[in-house]
Amino acid sequence: LVNHGDTQARILILGAGASGLQAARTLHDNGMDDFIIVEAADRIGGRVQSAQFAGYTVPLGAGWVQRAGSQTDQLVHDLDLRRHTSDYDSLTIRNATGHDVTDEADANYERLEKAIDKLNELSARLKKNDDIPDMSQRSALRIGEWIPQSAIDKAIEWFEYDFEYADGPEVSSTEAVGLDEGEELYITDTGGFERIFDEVAGFLTTPAYINHTRLNQKVVSIDYRNDISVVVTCEDGTRYIGEYVLITFSIGVLQNPNLIQFIPTLPEWKDVEIKKFQMAAYTSIYLSFPSKFWDDTEWVLYASERKGYFPAFLNYQAAGLFPNGTPVIVVFVIGDESRRVEAQPSDATKAEIQQVLRDMYGDSIPEATDILVTRWSQNPLTEGSFSNVPVEVPTKCRQKLQSRVGRLFFGGEATSDHFSGYIVGGLDSGDREARKMLQCLEDFKECPTFEGDGLECEQAEADSACSVPSINTAFLGLFCLFGILCYRPI
Ligand SMILES: Cc1cc2nc3c(=O)[nH]c(=O)nc-3n(C[C@H](O)[C@H](O)[C@H](O)COP(=O)(O)OP(=O)(O)OC[C@H]3O[C@@H](n4cnc5c(N)ncnc54)[C@H](O)[C@@H]3O)c2cc1C
Numbered sequence: 001l002v003n004h005g006d007t008q009a010r011i012l013i014l015g016a017g018a019s020g021l022q023a024a025r026t027l028h029d030n031g032m033d034d035f036i037i038v039e040a041a042d043r044i045g046g047r048v049q050s051a052q053f054a055g056y057t058v059p060l061g062a063g064w065v066q067r068a069g070s071q072t073d074q075l076v077h078d079l080d081l082r083r084h085t086s087d088y089d090s091l092t093i094r095n096a097t098g099h100d101v102t103d104e105a106d107a108n109y110e111r112l113e114k115a116i117d118k119l120n121e122l123s124a125r126l127k128k129n130d131d132i133p134d135m136s137q138r139s140a141l142r143i144g145e146w147i148p149q150s151a152i153d154k155a156i157e158w159f160e161y162d163f164e165y166a167d168g169p170e171v172s173s174t175e176a177v178g179l180d181e182g183e184e185l186y187i188t189d190t191g192g193f194e195r196i197f198d199e200v201a202g203f204l205t206t207p208a209y210i211n212h213t214r215l216n217q218k219v220v221s222i223d224y225r226n227d228i229s230v231v232v233t234c235e236d237g238t239r240y241i242g243e244y245v246l247i248t249f250s251i252g253v254l255q256n257p258n259l260i261q262f263i264p265t266l267p268e269w270k271d272v273e274i275k276k277f278q279m280a281a282y283t284s285i286y287l288s289f290p291s292k293f294w295d296d297t298e299w300v301l302y303a304s305e306r307k308g309y310f311p312a313f314l315n316y317q318a319a320g321l322f323p324n325g326t327p328v329i330v331v332f333v334i335g336d337e338s339r340r341v342e343a344q345p346s347d348a349t350k351a352e353i354q355q356v357l358r359d360m361y362g363d364s365i366p367e368a369t370d371i372l373v374t375r376w377s378q379n380p381l382t383e384g385s386f387s388n389v390p391v392e393v394p395t396k397c398r399q400k401l402q403s404r405v406g407r408l409f410f411g412g413e414a415t416s417d418h419f420s421g422y423i424v425g426g427l428d429s430g431d432r433e434a435r436k437m438l439q440c441l442e443d444f445k446e447c448p449t450f451e452g453d454g455l456e457c458e459q460a461e462a463d464s465a466c467s468v469p470s471i472n473t474a475f476l477g478l479f480c481l482f483g484i485l486c487y488r489p490i
Pocket of ligand 1: 015019061064249253259282374411412
């Protein structure tokens with residue numbers, strides 16, 4: 001039942017990241033402005049966020065445009081964001097005794113490249129044929145005769161694979177490997193990567209739309225028992241009532257049973273698919289120094305016997321980045337190392353990295369003057385960095401992740417068919433779900449949903465059992481009829 005003070009809209013969009021903002025934009029472009037975005041943070045943008053560090057605007061979340069020609073790439077070019085084409089060949093590899101082993105690594109790279117060709121070939125075959133079971137990237141690499149043994153092998157494998165998926169090849173799906181992604185752009189704009197949302201969601205800052213976004217509203221429960229509406233309740237008690245609700249929270253948030261209470265609980269077929277997905281962990285650690293003492297190449301790899309231990313450093317002074325700026329390096333860790341580092345104080349992390357740098361450059365290097373550690377896996381609004389497709393989720397099962405449950409629709413990067421894990425996956429999923437909701441608003445009878453058992457992956461079919469009047473025509477009409485306050489604040 002609608003209470004006095006409840007806020008109503010035909011569509012509620014939960015989350016103001018790439019997915020939620022694009023959904024709002026698609027609805028708006030199609031003449032549907034009866035929506036509200038509910039966001040827990042005090043800002044929009046979600047995992048696209050930046051901060052100031054040592055005089056730079058640095059990315060805390062997404063930093064690169066990986067896919068040339070994608071919508072993200074288009075936005076970056078349209079807005080002419082300052083950017084740098086990453087040069088992964090500008091690379092020095094140092095071992096734990098400080099020796100430059102870059103040349104020595106050539107033969108290892110040659111072996112790895114042959115295995116990558118094999119992996120790509122297997123991936124293309126798996127994509128073409130749904131009946132062949134997927135395999136881990138580790139298996140595919142092994143088939144390509146790549147078995148990493150030395151510290152150099154581990155370093156270059158980390159740089160080629162783990163860094164991209166934020167997980168080891170043991171976990172990641174071969175079928176889901178992206179082919180031929182082209183050059184990668186690192187965003188160095190002083191306004192931050194989040195500037196892309198100026199174009200996607202700029203209209204939301206105009207006076208007519210300012211009330212469409214509700215910040216500082218942390219959703220704690222989603223009640224979809226009612227046939228004609230959904231009640232979304234926030235931590236502060238505020239309730240939002242919508243005819244349709246689009247959920248764009250990360251897969252990590254949805255996997256944590258303590259964060260959002262679904263009333264009733266989600267059906268098994270949906271819950272299984274959410275739980276099978278993998279939320280990866282990826283940490284960026286920025287360090288500033290009084291002087292630069294590292295190599296001039298854009299990247300420095302630390303070849304350690306312990307795979308993934310502070311393995312890759314981005315040199316902010318490299319040509320094309322900030323050659324004359326304050327000396328800063330960024331080191332990246334993923335997976336269990338990321339979760340370990342994010343759980344400990346920054347000083348402890350700084351001491352560990354300082355030792356790694358001493359191993360590589362000697363004891364006389366200066367102490368870091370400042371450190372910034374990102375902590376996405378400690379953040380209850382993300383519970384990790386981005387989704388990684390594990391072997392357990394064949395492409396044919398993806399529709400279950402996308403399918404609605406009653407009046408609940410599911411967006412967010414993890415649900416994207418081809419771009420999960422990326423900003424473009426978020427944008428793409430928001431557009432997809434907005435179009436679906438527009439279609440369902442026209443005729444709920446034709447609104448597709450998954451029909452099947454918990455573990456199956458069936459084709460989506462029309463749900464003929466759910467034909468109900470719209471909330472505006474029936475539910476609100478009834479309340480207005482009886483003189484109950486019909487407050488629609490937007
Ligand atoms: C460290 C890191 C590095 C990355 N690198 C890249 C990269 O180089 N290139 C790239 O393309 N992508 C990268 N990504 C991934 C990219 O940022 C995401 O795929 C994309 O931004 C996800 O958008 P989304 O809308 O699906 O989710 P989100 O951005 O997570 O949006 C969901 C929104 O829901 C809100 N929310 C969560 N819980 C609640 C709640 N209970 N109540 C209300 N609101 C809630 C969140 O605050 C958030 O704003 C990276 C991400 C991270 C974290």
